[in-house]
Amino acid sequence: xxxxxxxxxxxxxxxxxxxxxxxxxxxxxxxxxxxxxxxxxxxxxxxxxxxxxxxxxxxxxxxxxxxxxxxxxxxxxxxxxxxxxxxxxxxxxxxxxxxxxxxxxxxxxxxxxxxxxxxxxxxxxxxxxxxxxxxxxxxxxxxxxxxxxxxxxxxxxxxxxxxxxxxxxxxxxxxxxxxxxxxxxxxxxxxxxxxxxxxxxxxxxxxxxxxxxxxxxxxxxxxxxxxxxxxxxxxxxxxxxxxxxxxxxxxxxxxxxxxxxxxxxxxxxxxxxxxxx
Amino acid sequence: xxxxxxxxxxxxxxxxxxxxxxxxxxxxxxxxxxxxxxxxxxxxxxxxxxxxxxxxxxxxxxxxxxxxxxxxxxxxxxxxxxxxxxxxxxxxxxxxxxxxxxxxxxxxxxxxxxxxxxxxxxxxxxxxxxxxxxxxxxxxxxxxxxxxxxxxxxxxxxxxxxxxxxxxxxxxxxxxxxxxxxxxxxxxxxxxxxxxxxxxxxxxxxxxxxxxxxxxxxxxxxxxxxxxxxxxxxxxxxxxxxxxxxxxxxxxxxxxxxxxxxxxxxxxx
Numbered sequence: 001x002x003x004x005x006x007x008x009x010x011x012x013x014x015x016x017x018x019x020x021x022x023x024x025x026x027x028x029x030x031x032x033x034x035x036x037x038x039x040x041x042x043x044x045x046x047x048x049x050x051x052x053x054x055x056x057x058x059x060x061x062x063x064x065x066x067x068x069x070x071x072x073x074x075x076x077x078x079x080x081x082x083x084x085x086x087x088x089x090x091x092x093x094x095x096x097x098x099x100x101x102x103x104x105x106x107x108x109x110x111x112x113x114x115x116x117x118x119x120x121x122x123x124x125x126x127x128x129x130x131x132x133x134x135x136x137x138x139x140x141x142x143x144x145x146x147x148x149x150x151x152x153x154x155x156x157x158x159x160x161x162x163x164x165x166x167x168x169x170x171x172x173x174x175x176x177x178x179x180x181x182x183x184x185x186x187x188x189x190x191x192x193x194x195x196x197x198x199x200x201x202x203x204x205x206x207x208x209x210x211x212x213x214x215x216x217x218x219x220x221x222x223x224x225x226x227x228x229x230x231x232x233x234x235x236x237x238x239x240x241x242x243x244x245x246x247x248x249x250x251x252x253x254x255x256x257x258x259x260x261x262x263x264x265x266x267x268x269x270x271x272x273x274x275x276x277x
Numbered sequence: 278x279x280x281x282x283x284x285x286x287x288x289x290x291x292x293x294x295x296x297x298x299x300x301x302x303x304x305x306x307x308x309x310x311x312x313x314x315x316x317x318x319x320x321x322x323x324x325x326x327x328x329x330x331x332x333x334x335x336x337x338x339x340x341x342x343x344x345x346x347x348x349x350x351x352x353x354x355x356x357x358x359x360x361x362x363x364x365x366x367x368x369x370x371x372x373x374x375x376x377x378x379x380x381x382x383x384x385x386x387x388x389x390x391x392x393x394x395x396x397x398x399x400x401x402x403x404x405x406x407x408x409x410x411x412x413x414x415x416x417x418x419x420x421x422x423x424x425x426x427x428x429x430x431x432x433x434x435x436x437x438x439x440x441x442x443x444x445x446x447x448x449x450x451x452x453x454x455x456x457x458x459x460x461x462x463x464x465x466x467x468x469x470x471x472x473x474x475x476x477x478x479x480x481x482x483x484x485x486x487x488x489x490x491x492x493x494x495x496x497x498x499x500x501x502x503x504x505x506x507x508x509x510x511x512x513x514x515x516x517x518x519x520x521x522x523x524x525x526x527x528x529x530x531x532x533x534x535x536x537x538x539x540x541x542x543x544x545x546x
Contacts, residue, residue: 085393090382150380154441157342157376158397159369165397 006032006039015046015054087172091149095142096176099135103177106131107184128184129244130231132195133202134223135181139173140206141219148216163263163270166215170203194244197252202226204259211262211269292356294318295449295479296341300350303333303340311336313503314350323475325494325511326483329536333503334483335377338453341481342374355448370399373447375438377454377483383427387418387437390426394441412444413437417466431458439467443474450480456489468493487528490514499535507535 010029013021021029033039047054088096106128144166146152155161181199185192202222209218230244296319305311311333326334339345340352343365352359357368381390391409400408413422416436426434435458442450456464471493474480484490490497490511497514499507507514511528518530 085382085385085389086396090384151382152380153344153376154374154379154381154394155397157344157369157372157374158394159366159399160397161369162366 005036006042008042011039011042011046012050015043015051017051017054087168089143089149089151089169091151092139092142092169092173095139095148096173099139099173099177100180102131103128103135103180103184107187110184110188125234125238126188126190128181128188129190129195130234132181133198134226136170136173136177136199136203137206137219137222139177140170140203140210141216143169143173143215144210145214145216161270163267166207166210166270170207174200174203193249197249197256198244201252201255201259204256204263208259208262208266211266290356292353294320294353295355296481297353298350301337301340301347301352302349303336303345304348305333305336310348311503312340315500315503315505317498317505317508319479319481319496319498321475321477321479322495323471323480323482323493324496324498325490326481326498326500327485327487327490327532328500328506330485332501334500335453337500338374338451338481338483339376341449342372342376342451343369344374366399370445371448373442373445373450375435375442375452375455377457379438381426381434381437384425386423386425387413387429387433387440388422390437391441391444395444398445400445408444408446409440412440415443415470416440417463432460432463435459436463436467439470448478450474450478452480452482454483454485456484456486464489487526487532491526491528499532501536 006029010021010025014026014029014033018026033043047058109127142148149155155165178196178199181195182192184190185195206215206218206222209221210216212218213221234244296317298315298317301312301315301317302310303312313333315337326337328334336345340347340359341354343354343359347360354368355371357365359365359368382393385393388409391412392405395405395408396402410419410422413419416439418433418436418440421429421433426437429437435455439452439455442452456467459467468489471480471482475493475495482489482494494511497507497509497511498505499514507517514531514535515527516531518524518527518532518534520530522530522534524530524533
């Protein structure tokens, strides 16, 4: 692009104070100077050469400012904690710690003997397998809850509040829970497929139901349902429930798909999570 | 160097009022209609939202902050209708909100807290450190910026709250009882800040302190039982009261003159 620059006459006139320039010329020149580095440099040369009074003034202003600029606090770069808070909130930390502790406890009980697993062989019940589906749900509940998150009111008024933020926090919960369960599964010999699918299905169901009644309430409902339908009968009869066997897998897959579909369809419902209360 | 004034700042707006409510109804809790048929138009300036306890000030501010969805009527913020299900991302980026009792993470430093809020408000990542520093300086917390929130006094926490509200340079700034917990000197400083912000922003300050309104507000909105009772300048509010009304200052007398009917029929106070 061919840019037309200001003439030497205009620049020199402006450097001398602009009194001999017409108002429209002055206006056009200033508008041009704002966007043109070349002409600003020319003006600066013209000032040094032809207007010592102005040059002295700018020099004085600079030396005055330099002191302030040197002492002004510089905004430090963002720290790790601030970056991490994009994925998890401090309110979730104790819950994640609890989830890890429960996993560890279940693992210990599974390893050390007949505490939970009454009988042996196929009749033996893995406590970890029983708890795996509901462990992430507890973390997810804490991630988006009016009662547990002190900054809930502030967060819910921001543009980022919504499905994206809920998913980020869910992802961080899963990032903590799944490696722990993987390690536990490897130690006890439970295959990953057996717990991973129910685990993800429960998480997606919590989010789907959470769009209607609130995430923490949905988590409570699902944990209670899990305890009543699967955990209690299993512990009572000492046999792994059908739901956790290989026959249950298609059902869990369907629940997962349904949950994800509901979340996608109702993605707008997470913007104002308090609205349905 | 970032230009201080951009073309977007100078462009004319497509709306006459930053906040416009017609017949607005907002529910507090499940049943009670805390804002009940409110007609209100607010433009640039500092608007003092004044009213007795339980008048629905907080509910109104929460609805203006798009936290509560209107139960009826119309609400337009920056020319955009609020109420339909959906995201108000673009709108929320231009709103600053300080809740009455605002929660925060105690382990965060002031800077981390304001940074986190700037991130939530989708301030561009490259601008966050500068915007945070500016907001913290404006509320006079620059020297305490790297202290943890739990180490701050109540007044400082509130100032940190104001810093997070202004960090995204909002076009609509909603402050719910910002002067609570501030000492007299800080209160004066806040009034100055409000006046400064009010030159190009629509600032809504809810308060129950009449003197705050007299000092900092260009406009008074008197609000009782979910309805608008009076809107005008502090001078007009003072003119509404006569010597026969209760109060120690002209503004207080004006306040009691306008509110005498709804307040007295309920007894007690």
